[in-house]
Amino acid sequence: MKPVDQSAAADMFIADVQHERFHDHHLWDLRKGRDQERDQIPEWETLRQLASDIKAHTLTHLADYLEEFERNATANGVQIHWAQDAQEHNRIVGEIFAAHQVKTVIKSKSMLTDECQMRPYLAELGITVIESDLGERIQQLDDDQPPSHIVVPAVHKLRGDVAKLFARTINSDPNNDDPKVLSEAGRQSLRPHFLAADAGMTGANYLIAETGSFVVCTNEGNADISANLPPLHVASVGIEKLIPRIEDLGVFIRLLSRSALGSPITQYTSHFRAPRDGSEMHIVLVDNGRSARLGMADFWTSLKCIRCGACMNTCPVYRRSGGLSYGSVYPGPIGVILNPAIDLHRYRALPYASTMNGSCTSVCPVKINIHEQIYQWRRIISEKQELPLLRRTALDVAAKVLASPALYRRVIAGVDQVSREFPRALIYNPLNAWGLQREIPDAPKATFHQWWAKNRGADHE
Amino acid sequence: MTMTPIAPRVALFVPCFIDASFPEIGVATLQLLERLGCIVEYPFNQTCCGQPLANEGDQKNAAACEALFVQNFAGYDYIVGPSASCIHHVRQHMDAIEQTDEVTQVRTHAYELVEFLHDILQVRDFPWASFPHKVALHNSCTSLRSLQPPLASMSEIRGPAFSKPKELLANVPGIEWVELERADECCGFGGLFSIFEEGVSAKMGYDKVDDQRRAGAEYIVSADMSCLMHQKGCAQRLGYGQKYIHIAQILNGDTV
Ligand code: SF4
Numbered sequence: 001m002k003p004v005d006q007s008a009a010a011d012m013f014i015a016d017v018q019h020e021r022f023h024d025h026h027l028w029d030l031r032k033g034r035d036q037e038r039d040q041i042p043e044w045e046t047l048r049q050l051a052s053d054i055k056a057h058t059l060t061h062l063a064d065y066l067e068e069f070e071r072n073a074t075a076n077g078v079q080i081h082w083a084q085d086a087q088e089h090n091r092i093v094g095e096i097f098a099a100h101q102v103k104t105v106i107k108s109k110s111m112l113t114d115e116c117q118m119r120p121y122l123a124e125l126g127i128t129v130i131e132s133d134l135g136e137r138i139q140q141l142d143d144d145q146p147p148s149h150i151v152v153p154a155v156h157k158l159r160g161d162v163a164k165l166f167a168r169t170i171n172s173d174p175n176n177d178d179p180k181v182l183s184e185a186g187r188q189s190l191r192p193h194f195l196a197a198d199a200g201m202t203g204a205n206y207l208i209a210e211t212g213s214f215v216v217c218t219n220e221g222n223a224d225i226s227a228n229l230p231p232l233h234v235a236s237v238g239i240e241k242l243i244p245r246i247e248d249l250g251v252f253i254r255l256l257s258r259s260a261l262g263s264p265i266t267q268y269t270s271h272f273r274a275p276r277d278g279s280e281m282h283i284v285l286v287d288n289g290r291s292a293r294l295g296m297a298d299f300w301t302s303l304k305c306i307r308c309g310a311c312m313n314t315c316p317v318y319r320r321s322g323g324l325s326y327g328s329v330y331p332g333p334i335g336v337i338l339n340p341a342i343d344l345h346r347y348r349a350l351p352y353a354s355t356m357n358g359s360c361t362s363v364c365p366v367k368i369n370i371h372e373q374i375y376q377w378r379r380i381i382s383e384k385q386e387l388p389l390l391r392r393t394a395l396d397v398a399a400k401v402l403a404s405p406a407l408y409r410r411v412i413a414g415v416d417q418v419s420r421e422f423p424r425a426l427i428y429n430p431l432n433a434w435g436l437q438r439e440i441p442d443a444p445k446a447t448f449h450q451w452w453a454k455n456r457g458a459d460h461e
Numbered sequence: 462m463t464m465t466p467i468a469p470r471v472a473l474f475v476p477c478f479i480d481a482s483f484p485e486i487g488v489a490t491l492q493l494l495e496r497l498g499c500i501v502e503y504p505f506n507q508t509c510c511g512q513p514l515a516n517e518g519d520q521k522n523a524a525a526c527e528a529l530f531v532q533n534f535a536g537y538d539y540i541v542g543p544s545a546s547c548i549h550h551v552r553q554h555m556d557a558i559e560q561t562d563e564v565t566q567v568r569t570h571a572y573e574l575v576e577f578l579h580d581i582l583q584v585r586d587f588p589w590a591s592f593p594h595k596v597a598l599h600n601s602c603t604s605l606r607s608l609q610p611p612l613a614s615m616s617e618i619r620g621p622a623f624s625k626p627k628e629l630l631a632n633v634p635g636i637e638w639v640e641l642e643r644a645d646e647c648c649g650f651g652g653l654f655s656i657f658e659e660g661v662s663a664k665m666g667y668d669k670v671d672d673q674r675r676a677g678a679e680y681i682v683s684a685d686m687s688c689l690m691h692q693k694g695c696a697q698r699l700g701y702g703q704k705y706i707h708i709a710q711i712l713n714g715d716t717v
Contacts, residue, residue, distance in 0.1 A: 378518025
């Protein structure tokens, strides 16, 4: 597949001044809200360390905890399925639905089903999946546009955009963009789907090994309706979502919504343990590259991610690029480090769509060293010759100059002869890009080196 | 105040972009260190620490640069450079070459100017300096979130606030600090990011210089000139009047 051109997509996003401004400000407000919540918790940094340690422990004993979870969940009457990859996940879900003659599914938010591209797969089988999270629903109605943020999927849209979209798709008033009216319209249009669905799907935020139960956190309560109305509940969950004990849960619950939205807790924290009488509950445990990642020395800690989105909210590049520019289910800083492991060629530009400023690392509630992993991915991309040719050649030229004191002196002193040795375009092109929106620093009369030679350097020249 | 009893022997590291575009910062650093009693040498064949190449992931090309750096700076008690990102590279990333004892010695003896003044010389008074202006501080992201130990506390982490640059500037008469709305958001320089992701880089820079302007800053001071070079370029293009200055120039009492 063609590499994603994040930079070009970001330029288009920035060109739309109104949207970019709203996006940047709204997400920065979430970051500020997160800081305020953090200030209420004296032991905040201890909590982060604890969360990181619990995840490290679980991931380093993953097989044991997965088996414990399977034993306990099975004893609770839940049916457990194992999927090695996205295809297997989709096939399993399709088979469960076929066995129950399911035609329509009401689904709450799950990044994993997007990762597996489950909706189009089920559509082929004649099964309609309706998203019940309002943001996801907005994206689905907008010609199946992917979510642009993992917590607030339609954050790149202004309310006027939603009003127009709803007018086109669910017949609401195009001129009323009051958020309350819009969410009520969304809710009303979803209600019949809730009532008519043959099956409900959810993801899970946490799997608890010792109880065999799982926990779903939402603000709209939609997961509860999805899970509790229809007679069949299927949960798709990545194997990294495990935590050992119910006692560990509090650490994550305290961090999750504070980090994500700057609210102390999500409106709903729902525990699912066993099927209701007369219904079935299935959990599909999905690997899809996770155990391979677990074996990558520099990158395995990215599996600690609890998908809070705090790294996106704080990322100055993401806020000004929009999530869709990353061309992947996982945008922003966490996407930058997850995606290259999935397809290095396709996502080779993402680790460069970063200033490596490190704000992501410092807000991450499970202390993933995101910006250091970005740096490590760059090494791999360079090693595998995945840097675009112009960039590679520019680096080769720069390296030659910087490793040779004599040549370096001539280049920075602006001696003309240099341009005969190196193609002009290579030296001047970068400055052209610099100069599009910025002034270039004036050339000083002398370099520091020349100053030294003149004033101090009698011994040298 | 404790002063190191024997005059410290310092190798002055002038990062390539300062050498080429901002020689006055190299001169200010040199004069300041000498005023404070250091014996300063300038290893004459230095070029660059390799950071621009290594940050692209290009270890192969960074190696020759790093080897040359070590050749120039081996054996000094203190290697001091007025740039946190370059010192960060030397201290925490310089591993494209074999890690011999010589390389390790260089990597563990490199200091960013502010930390050298603050932690090693432990100097707090610069009686020759005064700066009667409204000033905003810009801490580079590297100096906050990558350099170990950091030069100042960051807004993301819960903990006591501290700022080595502000401590150094505390006794310079005349400075009136102004605060930015997004004090430590990245300005968008990011090394080659500024060229290859030009659109986002410039947008971040414009937002930063807008914030500085709204705060009423006459000057923006930083220990990292690379960020300032980018911010200055943005401010000039927008026709804004605020000026940009390296901390070495204020501490040295340069007339600007
Ligand atoms: S990487 Fe950290 S900050 Fe980003 S979504 Fe995952 S847990 Fe949240």
